[in-house]
Amino acid sequence: xxxxxxxxxxRQREAVLHKDGPLMIIAGAGSGKTKVLTTRITHLMxxxxxxxxxxxxxxxxxxxxxxxxxxxxxxxxxxxxxNLYIGTFHSVFARILRSEAPKLGFPSxxxxxxxxxxxxVVKTVINELHLDDKHYKPNQVYNRISSAKNALVGPAEYMNxxxxxxxxxxxxxxxxxxxxxxxxxxxxxxxxxxxxDLLFKMYILLxxxxxxxxxxxxxxxxxxxxxxxxxxxxxxxxxxxxGAMHENVCVVGDDAQSIYSFRGATIENILQFxxxxxxxxxxxxxxxxxxxxxxxxxxxxxxxxxxxxxxxKLFTDNSEGDKIKLVRTMTxxxxxxxxxxxxxxxxxxxxxFNQDFAILYRTNAQxxxxxxxxxxxxxxxxxxxxxxxxxxxxxxxxxSYLRVVVNPRDEEALKRIINYPARGIGKTTIDKAILFANExxxxxxxxxxxxxxxxxxxxxxxxxxxxxxMVKMFQSELDKxxxxxxxxxxxxxxxxxxxLFNDKTTEGLARYENVQxxxxxxxxxxxxxxxxxxxxxxxxxxxxxxxxxVLLTDADQGDQENTDVVKLMTIHAAKGLEFPVVFVGxxxxxxxxxxxxxxxREELEEERRLFYVAITRAKTKLYLSYSNARYRFxxxxxxxxxxxxxxxxxxxxxxxxxxASARNNATSxxxxxxxxERMSKGFPSSNQAAQYSRPGANPEPTKPxxxxxxxxxxxxxxxxxxxxxxxxxxxxxxQKVEHQKFGFGVVAKMEGAAHNPIATINFENNxxxxxxxxxxxxxxxxx
DNA sequence: GATTATATGGTTTTT
DNA sequence: CCATATAATC
Numbered sequence: 192x193x194x195x196x197x198x199x200x201x202r203q204r205e206a207v208l209h210k211d212g213p214l215m216i217i218a219g220a221g222s223g224k225t226k227v228l229t230t231r232i233t234h235l236m237x238x239x240x241x242x243x244x245x246x247x248x249x250x251x252x253x254x255x256x257x258x259x260x261x262x263x264x265x266x267x268x269x270x271x272x273x274n275l276y277i278g279t280f281h282s283v284f285a286r287i288l289r290s291e292a293p294k295l296g297f298p299s300x301x302x303x304x305x306x307x308x309x310x311x312v313v314k315t316v317i318n319e320l321h322l323d324d325k326h327y328k329p330n331q332v333y334n335r336i337s338s339a340k341n342a343l344v345g346p347a348e349y350m351n352x353x354x355x356x357x358x359x360x361x362x363x364x365x366x367x368x369x370x371x372x373x374x375x376x377x378x379x380x381x382x383x384x385x386x387x388d389l390l391f392k393m394y395i396l397l398x399x400x401x402x403x404x405x406x407x408x409x410x411x412x413x414x415x416x417x418x419x420x421x422x423x424x425x426x427x428x429x430x431x432x433x434g435a436m437h438e439n440v441c442v443v444g445d446d447a448q449s450i451y452s453f454r455g456a457t458i459e460n461i462l463q464f465x466x467x468x469x470x471x472x473x474x475x476x477x478x479x480x481x482x483x484x485x486x487x488x489x490x491x492x493x494x495x496x497x498x499x500x501x502x503x504k505l506f507t508d509n510s511e512g513d514k515i516k517l518v519r520t521m522t523x524x525x526x527x528x529x530x531x532x533x534x535x536x537x538x539x540x541x542x543x544f545n546q547d548f549a550i551l552y553r554t555n556a557q558x559x560x561x562x563x564x565x566x567x568x569x570x571x572x573x574x575x576x577x578x579x580x581x582x583x584x585x586x587x588x589x590x591s592y593l594r595v596v597v598n599p600r601d602e603e604a605l606k607r608i609i610n611y612p613a614r615g616i617g618k619t620t621i622d623k624a625i626l627f628a629n630e631x632x633x634x635x636x637x638x639x640x641x642x643x644x645x646x647x648x649x650x651x652x653x654x655x656x657x658x659x660x661m662v663k664m665f666q667s668e669l670d671k672x673x674x675x676x677x678x679x680x681x682x683x684x685x686x687x688x689x690x691l692f693n694d695k696t697t698e699g700l701a702r703y704e705n706v707q708x709x710x711x712x713x714x715x716x717x718x719x720x721x722x723x724x725x726x727x728x729x730x731x732x733x734x735x736x737x738x739x740x741v742l743l744t745d746a747d748q749g750d751q752e753n754t755d756v757v758k759l760m761t762i763h764a765a766k767g768l769e770f771p772v773v774f775v776g777x778x779x780x781x782x783x784x785x786x787x788x789x790x791x792r793e794e795l796e797e798e799r800r801l802f803y804v805a806i807t808r809a810k811t812k813l814y815l816s817y818s819n820a821r822y823r824f825x826x827x828x829x830x831x832x833x834x835x836x837x838x839x840x841x842x843x844x845x846x847x848x849x850x851a852s853a854r855n856n857a858t859s860x861x862x863x864x865x866x867x868e869r870m871s872k873g874f875p876s877s878n879q880a881a882q883y884s885r886p887g888a889n890p891e892p893t894k895p896x897x898x899x900x901x902x903x904x905x906x907x908x909x910x911x912x913x914x915x916x917x918x919x920x921x922x923x924x925x926q927k928v929e930h931q932k933f934g935f936g937v938v939a940k941m942e943g944a945a946h947n948p949i950a951t952i953n954f955e956n957n958x959x960x961x962x963x964x965x966x967x968x969x970x971x972x973x974x
Numbered sequence: 975g976a977t978t979a980t981a982t983g984g985t986t987t988t989t
Numbered sequence: 990c991c992a993t994a995t996a997a998t999c
């Protein structure tokens with residue numbers, strides 16, 4: 192048998208070797224899910240000689256897709272993997288729709304609206320229907336439209352559905368259906384699809400065009416779906432259609448990690464998979480290779496409070512590990528300090544690097560206090576998520592020009608750039624143009640092209656004509672120049688780049704750099720050879736570029752220069768990742784579980800799954816923290832500890848841990864005992880309220896920003912001249928070693944899993960330390 | 975019509 | 990606290 196099968200356990204192997212027919216892999220956290228998926232793809236190709244062109248693998252993030260592709264490539268050792276169709280639902284469907292769009296009446300170069308664009312269209316439409324946007328909040332309306340699409344409910348069906356109408360009547364928003372209808376029509380007129388359309392229209396395509404359905408059914412003989420528990424109705428139905436011919440559908444998921452119901456995901460998809468096909472093979476991966484026993488036990492305990500799960504019990508052969516550290520702080524700023532101190536301490540004491548730490552939180556807004564603390568301590572970090580590079584104003588401005596060049600019907604982009612840089616086409620002119628366009632059922636661009644017909648003032652007419660001429664000039668270059676050259680030309684001719692260049696403020700400089708980075712990214716796109724698909728040459732046009740990048744998130748930005756950084760992200764963003772040391776912050780009522788999600792059992796259970804996801808990201812160390820009060824909307828707000836904390840068995844908790852700041856707090860006047868002791872004995876919150884309720888009062892007694900943690904003094908060791916890290920894979924107790932920082936010592940004991948061995952070493956000058964061999968540099972001196 | 979000052983109101987999670 | 994929307998002023 193092929194060597195790539197060697198590293199698999201029995202269950203994993205069973206899944207990999209299953210060739211034809213539906214397969215469901217229930218993969219617990221850290222059970223080697225990606226490994227199984229990639230090995231299975233490899234096996235199909237290498238052993239069964241399935242053509243890469245016939246394999247489709249769908250993921251939820253670009254990162255997951257890239258990783259899969261890379262790993263298959265690595266095992267295979269040739270470039271065949273490039274021909275695999277691996278990508279996110281959205282990007283794969285966007286690619287397919289690009290070639291099939293004309294069937295649906297859309298241009299191939301259709302624009303993909305990001306959430307901001309889409310909300311802006313919703314707002315326009317609301318106003319045009321003479322509805323009050325204070326009552327019909329664009330945000331909420333958009334969410335409702337989004338849910339409808341994800342449930343495959345079109346505008347007509349929406350307006351005719353009794354239940355939906357009742358619901359909207361009850362909230363006093365009876366016109367949402369009409370807004371939805373107008374929104375769809377406007378998007379169509381603009382030649383644009385939003386994120387949800389990429390699924391919705393894909394479904395329409397397969398449903399209404401049998402020849403298309405047949406074509407793709409035939410092409411995708413083997414289908415694999417990652418994170419199946421997070422699929423929504425649209426995705427579910429598409430997969431069903433695509434897989435109907437061969438029924439070689441393999442889904443991988445974990446019902447315990449379903450955390451996207453707000454995006455329309457229905458956990459039913461995975462719970463019911465066995466009923467969807469005959470003879471479904473089910474494989475459960477229950478051995479966890481990631482976490483310590485302590486971490487896993489807590490995770491199991493937590494998730495056990497949910498009901499209605501697919502039965503499974505995760506276990507691990509890994510070591511017991513430390514107890515979970517639970518820390519309470521007074522404010523969110525203290526929480527930040529505590530975490531930063533703990534990171535510093537772990538780096539010194541246990542020889543960790545920045546990259547070994549992740550700070551996870553429920554909401555993006557929580558990143559602030561962690562950032563500040565890390566910056567103060569001089570610890571390099573990076574925030575994942577939040578606004579993506581492509582959403583930044585200056586970047587989006589240039590992109591909007593390019594969008595207009597590629598698809599002049601794109602009204603959102605047009606409105607954005609028509610007067611930027613200022614050229615004298617103001618609000619009145621724009622409103623007028625849109626009004627004419629709506630009356631004549633034309634696009635705004637059409638009106639501008641024939642501006643003379645609509646009675647603009649002569650001065651205005653002139654600037655409009657200049658603008659139109661310029662855009663047309665760009666368009667005429669589309670076929671002659673590559674994407675990068677066009678982008679460059681646009682940047683120059685519009686003075687956009689120059690304007691930013693002349694801004695010498697720090698922010699201006701950053702903006703200029705961002706635009707340069709955008710140009711670089713376009714250049715890179717044009718120059719990277721793409722995989723050929725079924726003989727089609729990879730599409731390197733500007734249109735293809737634009738469609739591709741909207742689907743990129745911040746996390747997909749290629750890993751930059753500095754990779755040794757502490758990572759900060761929401762728990763959602765952390766799904767699928769793992770880190771040696773994990774901090775989960777903000778374990779407070781109203782925050783986590785979030786106040787928005789405690790009204791039904793379902794919501795609460797999803798929050799709990801989210802907590803489960805957070806815990807199971809940790810390999811060796813897990814810190815949980817919560818704060819007595821935190822700033823929200825600029826004001827200090829009190830919160831009770833999260834109910835999830837009570838669900839953790841006492842014997843797995845270490846409540847004594849406190850970083851420097853927390854210790855400082857414990858000595859605050861009038862407080863006795865450590866934080867948790869006070870809290871758990873029915874801590875009188877009224878006391879605290881009195882202390883903190885005055886807005887504007889500084890809640891913290893002034894503390895030095897650089898509180899030095901009281902940690903054991905490290906006797907620095909200068910490595911010997913011939914110091915060189917040895918291969919420690921066979922390190923035994925009794926051997927004498929030299930450590931870069933801790934000096935000379937003797938190995939007392941070996942423990943930990945094979946892939947993550949931990950040595951306990953007695954150092955001459957620094958006492959006993961636990962050293963993780965994966966990270967430490969040790970020189971073996973003698974046995 | 976453009977630039978600047980003030981008000982308002984909003985936070986869950988994301989492709 | 991922050992970002993965006995509206996008002997006020999040039």
